[in-house]
Every structure is written in structure tokens, then in C-alpha cells.
Amino acid sequence: MEFMQEALKQAKKAYKKDEVPIGAVIVKNDKMIAKAYNKREHSSATYHAEILAINKACKKLKDFRLIGCDIYVTLEPCAMCMGAILNARLEHLYFGAYAKSDAKGNILSSEEINERAGLNHKTVITGGILQNECTLLITDYFKQKRINNKL
Amino acid sequence: MEFMQEALKQAKKAYKKDEVPIGAVIVKNDKMIAKAYNKREHSSATYHAEILAINKACKKLKDFRLIGCDIYVTLEPCAMCMGAILNARLEHLYFGAYAKSDAKGNILSSEEINERAGLNHKTVITGGILQNECTLLITDYFKQKRINNKL
Numbered sequence: 001m002e003f004m005q006e007a008l009k010q011a012k013k014a015y016k017k018d019e020v021p022i023g024a025v026i027v028k029n030d031k032m033i034a035k036a037y038n039k040r041e042h043s044s045a046t047y048h049a050e051i052l053a054i055n056k057a058c059k060k061l062k063d064f065r066l067i068g069c070d071i072y073v074t075l076e077p078c079a080m081c082m083g084a085i086l087n088a089r090l091e092h093l094y095f096g097a098y099a100k101s102d103a104k105g106n107i108l109s110s111e112e113i114n115e116r117a118g119l120n121h122k123t124v125i126t127g128g129i130l131q132n133e134c135t136l137l138i139t140d141y142f143k144q145k146r147i148n149n150k151l
Numbered sequence: 152m153e154f155m156q157e158a159l160k161q162a163k164k165a166y167k168k169d170e171v172p173i174g175a176v177i178v179k180n181d182k183m184i185a186k187a188y189n190k191r192e193h194s195s196a197t198y199h200a201e202i203l204a205i206n207k208a209c210k211k212l213k214d215f216r217l218i219g220c221d222i223y224v225t226l227e228p229c230a231m232c233m234g235a236i237l238n239a240r241l242e243h244l245y246f247g248a249y250a251k252s253d254a255k256g257n258i259l260s261s262e263e264i265n266e267r268a269g270l271n272h273k274t275v276i277t278g279g280i281l282q283n284e285c286t287l288l289i290t291d292y293f294k295q296k297r298i299n300n301k302l
Contacts (some may be wrong), residue, residue, distance in 0.1 A: 040215050040238075041215060043206075043209065043210070043215070044205060044206040044209035044210065044215055044239075045205055045209055045215040045216070045217070045235065045238040045239035045240070046197070046202050046205050046206055046209075046235050046238065046239070047206075047215075048238075051197050051202075054195060054196055054197050055194075055195045055197055055198075058194065058195035058196055058197075059194070059195065064191050064192060064194070064195055064196040064198075065196070066196070078234055078238065078268070078269075079230055079231075079233065079234030079237070079264055079268045079269075080230075080231050080232075080233075080234025080235045080237075080238055081231075081234070082230065082231075082234075083229055083230030083231025083232070083233075083234055084196065084197045084231045086230070086231075087191075087196040087197065087199075087229065087231055088195075088196035088197070089196070099269070100269060101269075106267060107267055107268075107269035108259075108264065108267045108268060108269065113230055113259065116257060116258055116259045117229070117230045117258075117259060118229070118230075118250070118251060118252075118258035118259065
């Protein structure tokens, strides 16, 4: 829970900067080695929390393979970020809120990308960590956005 | 062809730095606005040519949405990069070599990610531009790698 709490703190930093509140933390041997929050609106389409955390961790370990590292993210990763998690060889993905999906399976889940990205490496995935807090933060952000847009 | 030629030039720069030779170029109104090559080994798991080109283009246009922009890449994008292309709202993806796939469809193609990433935006995809040159450069790189590893 401790690491997802830190990811939530990161997400709240994004919220304050009017970015979709998503945070990520990378952990090795029970120590946080990188943390980041979503900066898409103010920089680049690729600056999601996971990508920024992976960049920091790779820099720290001087390796593009983050062997023995786990990532905690407040929201189930998008296709780009799930691909990045696999490219970085992250061992375990813990996420909070579940991303939108549909009953017919028309939207790729992180689990399906994990299975079918074409890499030998697979990541263990556990969803729903502090799910309520993570989900509430995001729904609250979009609710506020709608209210502000009507003002 | 001109833009894929430039992407190939970028890929050759990666080759010289002992990186898998992949290059990317982003074009708006028939003008190149960003170019980049794969830097994964020397920096981060996310530093593929496409991600770096998208970051440069977003910085240049001061927008995470690359409306009216096309991307030229020497190799069919991985899941991370295809996700990034969609997140950046790129209009048209032109790629050179086809990525590995299998007959059973067990590996996600850029086309399938395009259809199922869960975004309203879709990218038009055209593969096989300067396919021979793009494919040869990559196979030559891995051939040389195997020879060097045996020395």
C-alpha cells in the first residue's frame, strides 16, 4: 500500500497542475528509485507518469532493462505505457483504478498487451490496489473540469 | 519517398552508435518538423525513434496533439510506439519494414492497436515504404552483431 500511496501523492501533483491525475513509482528491493506524474498537457503526448518514471529509473540504473523492478501506477496503463513497461522488462505492474473497457473486449487491456506484445518478457499484473482512492481522484478531476467549463 | 529516405538516414546514425537502426521523421504541410533515431541502449527503454520524434514535434508545436502531422518510421512500430502515435493524434503512419508476426495473429500489429487502443482517434497506416532498404539495414545490423559476438 505504501508505494501506491506515494503514486497517489504524485497523481495529486498532476491534479494541481491541471493534468489528468496519474502518478507512478518504480521500486527495487523495497526502495523507491523513481517517481513521476503525468505531464502530457504541458509537454508531450508521451509524457505519461509511467514513461517519465521509466526514464528516471533507466537513468539511475544506467540500464534500459529494469530487472528486478516493479511499477506502481494509479491507473491501468494505456497501450503506450503498457508497451513501455514491457520494453523496460519491469517485473510486476501494480495498478489502482481500472481503465475503461467494454463487454465485447474491443479495447485492449494491459493483460492482453502483456500476452501479445511480441516480447519474450511478460510482466505480472495486479490491478485494483487502493482502487477507490485512485478512481475517485480521476473522476473528481473530470467532474471539476466539466464544472469549470460551464462557468 | 523523400521522407522515408530521411528516416533511413536517421536509422543509419543509430547503427553507427550500435543501436538497432530505426529512424523516424514527423512531417507537417510537407515540411519535416522533427527527426530522431533509436537511442534505447544508451539511455532509456522508452527512447525509441518514434517517441523521441514525437517529443520534439510536441515541443516545436507547443501542443501534445500533433494535428495534421504524419510520421515516417523505418520499422513497423512496437506496442509502445503505436500507442504513442495514437496518443499524439498523428494523422498518417508510414512505415518501411514489417515487424515480426506469426500466422496465428498472436502478436499485436500496429493495425490492431490502432483499432483497439480505446481512443476515438485512428491513424491511417501504410506499410512497406522503401521496404527492402529498411529491412536490409536491420537484418544487416543483427548479422554483424552475431559475427562480432563470435569474434
